[in-house]
Amino acid sequence: MDAGAEVIWKALEQQKGTKDVMKRGDSSIQQFYRNSSILVTGGTGFLGKQLVEKLFRSCKLSKVFIMMRAKKGKTVEERLADALKDPIFDTLRECQPGFADRIVPIVGEMAEKELGISEKDRWLLIKEVDVIFHVAATISFQEPLKSATLTNVRGTRELLALAKECKKLRTFVYVSTAYCHATFSRRDTEVLEQFYPCPMPPALLIRMAETMDEERLNLIKDGLIAEWPNTYSFTKALAEELVRSSAGDFPICVIRPSIVVCARREPYPGWIDLSSVYGPSGITLGCMLGVIHALQSVQGIRIDFIPVDYVNNVAIAAATTAGKDVKIYTVGSSKRNPITWGGLSHILNNFARKTVVSPDAIWYCFVIQSPYRWVHLLFSFLLHTVPAFLADGVCMLLNKPPRFLLHTVPACLADGVCMLLNKPPRFLLHTVPACLADSVCVMLNKPPRASDGPATHYLLPLPVCLADGVCVLLNKPPRFLLHTVPACLADGVCVLLNKPPR
Ligand SMILES: NC(=O)c1ccc[n+]([C@@H]2O[C@H](COP(=O)([O-])OP(=O)(O)OC[C@H]3O[C@@H](n4cnc5c(N)ncnc54)[C@H](OP(=O)(O)O)[C@@H]3O)[C@@H](O)[C@H]2O)c1
Numbered sequence: 383m384d385a386g387a388e389v390i391w392k393a394l395e396q397q398k399g400t401k402d403v404m405k406r407g408d409s410s411i412q413q414f415y416r417n418s419s420i421l422v423t424g425g426t427g428f429l430g431k432q433l434v435e436k437l438f439r440s441c442k443l444s445k446v447f448i449m450m451r452a453k454k455g456k457t458v459e460e461r462l463a464d465a466l467k468d469p470i471f472d473t474l475r476e477c478q479p480g481f482a483d484r485i486v487p488i489v490g491e492m493a494e495k496e497l498g499i500s501e502k503d504r505w506l507l508i509k510e511v512d513v514i515f516h517v518a519a520t521i522s523f524q525e526p527l528k529s530a531t532l533t534n535v536r537g538t539r540e541l542l543a544l545a546k547e548c549k550k551l552r553t554f555v556y557v558s559t560a561y562c563h564a565t566f567s568r569r570d571t572e573v574l575e576q577f578y579p580c581p582m583p584p585a586l587l588i589r590m591a592e593t594m595d596e597e598r599l600n601l602i603k604d605g606l607i608a609e610w611p612n613t614y615s616f617t618k619a620l621a622e623e624l625v626r627s628s629a630g631d632f633p634i635c636v637i638r639p640s641i642v643v644c645a646r647r648e649p650y651p652g653w654i655d656l657s658s659v660y661g662p663s664g665i666t667l668g669c670m671l672g673v674i675h676a677l678q679s680v681q682g683i684r685i686d687f688i689p690v691d692y693v694n695n696v697a698i699a700a701a702t703t704a705g706k707d708v709k710i711y712t713v714g715s716s717k718r719n720p721i722t723w724g725g726l727s728h729i730l731n732n733f734a735r736k737t738v739v740s741p742d743a744i745w746y747c748f749v750i751q752s753p754y755r756w757v758h759l760l761f762s763f764l765l766h767t768v769p770a771f772l773a774d775g776v777c778m779l780l781n782k783p784p785r786f787l788l789h790t791v792p793a794c795l796a797d798g799v800c801m802l803l804n805k806p807p808r809f810l811l812h813t814v815p816a817c818l819a820d821s822v823c824v825m826l827n828k829p830p831r832a833s834d835g836p837a838t839h840y841l842l843p844l845p846v847c848l849a850d851g852v853c854v855l856l857n858k859p860p861r862f863l864l865h866t867v868p869a870c871l872a873d874g875v876c877v878l879l880n881k882p883p884r
Contacts, residue, residue, distance in 0.1 A: 385737035424518030492537030640686035672745030681724030
């Protein structure tokens with residue numbers, strides 16, 4: 383058995399105990415949820431989908447209401463049908479074919495007053511809901527303060543108000559983030575499972591977001607969020623304050639996950655929502671597929687990855703413990719199983735590249751890390767941008783349209799102008815990751831999202847030569863040519879035979 387299959391087999395083996403317990407159906411957690419109706423916000427997202435799946439698979443529920451918005455021209459019913467096609471629901475479909483009939487989509491929008499829920503749906507929820515999982519949030523670090531506030535802060539306030547009306551509510555679970563109190567001045571200290579002073583009254587920020595135009599709010603944003611690195615963690619901190627002040631109205635608990643990555647075990651090892659492929663999971667995947675080779679990171683810094691199934695298992699169990707005092711559960715890996723950026727590269731450069739090689743990999747998995755921006759940019763240029771240019775050159779030679787130049791050249795020119803004007807370059811930082819992200823999409827057999835053409839740019843010998851060049855610069859023996867030369871020859875023969883190079 384190859385190493386990758388062994389990792390999966392072991393993870394599936396470890397599910398046996400859980401499966402036995404689930405089959406018996408008599409655990410205190412299962413009894414807590416028996417015949418209950420659950421409202422989930424964010425049920426179309428990464429955490430939300432896995433949560434809904436696990437709840438259905440492990441407990442006998444009456445129904446699950448999923449609060450959703452119409453998006454990209456699709457109604458909530460169409461979006462729900464799309465979400466249910468995700469392979470995460472395959473196991474559930476087999477063991478409970480009718481589970482989807484017990485999902486009720488509720489049209490709602492976190493950023494609207496009273497969540498944009500119709501009067502009829504509101505009454506339905508007030509009458510029926512036993513447990514609420516508030517998972518929805520805008521998680522973009524770049525989100526303008528106005529929309530981040532309306533979605534994450536006011537949205538939470540509106541949901542708490544709805545929860546207060548729910549006649550049978552037994553628990554409200556709020557999914558926060560381990561980083562909502564990781565402010566600049568708390569660097570290198572522990573963030574405890576407790577509430578921290580709120581940077582400003584949530585009601586004031588909501589009022590500002592409601593009354594000020596976006597441009598003015600953006601102008602004062604840096605002063606407002608000061609200690610917080612982005613609007614996401616800032617607004618999540620304010621939302622926690624709202625949750626804290628609702629203590630006593632109904633049982634509440636707070637879950638603070640760190641960086642959520644693919645499933646460790648359930649419903650199957652490695653499941654990840656495609657929308658999350660642009661985060662840290664995407665970086666790891668990109669490295670494993672041989673697409674990403676340069677990272678700007680500090681070797682000794684811990685990266686706290688936690689599998690999505692661990693997070694939701696905690697959320698489901700924590701709901702049963704909520705009481706008068708709000709309990710906070712941080713779900714991370716740094717205490718028991720810490721890993722640093724340096725450790726991650728070590729694994730990628732040694733273990734991963736030798737044992738769990740993906741058949742879709744287009745280049746050897748190797749990663750060069752540097753904490754220095756310009757060193758990183760240099761390596762990124764050599765290992766990402768140059769191969770992209772070369773790929774375009776080959777595309778043109780093969781009479782195919784170039785795909786990178788169209789994006790990169792204007793970006794380079796624009797950056798050049800920026801530098802001439804003494805302004806920081808702005809485009810390469812967007813373009814290069816976009817190209818990389820697209821390559822990852824193609825590897826996953828998905829249409830590229832960041833640029834506008836299929837990307838097969840790295841299936842080329844020249845980047846390999848560059849890699850060898852880097853090896854030589856690092857005083858290591860060149861390693862790739864043995865693979866490249868036969869490939870070049872084979873492709874040459876293909877071209878001579880009027881067949882596409884492979
Ligand atoms: N992913 C992580 O690494 C991580 C780490 C710590 C904490 N968390 C927390 O976990 C929660 C879920 O994160 P995730 O990774 O699952 O994010 P995600 O994949 O982006 O999902 C976000 C969910 O929220 C919904 N949503 C966003 N804005 C909305 C709005 N205005 N109205 C209605 N629904 C809206 C989205 O609905 P649409 O499908 O309609 O966009 C989606 O269902 C968040 O609260 C986040 O703070 C995540």
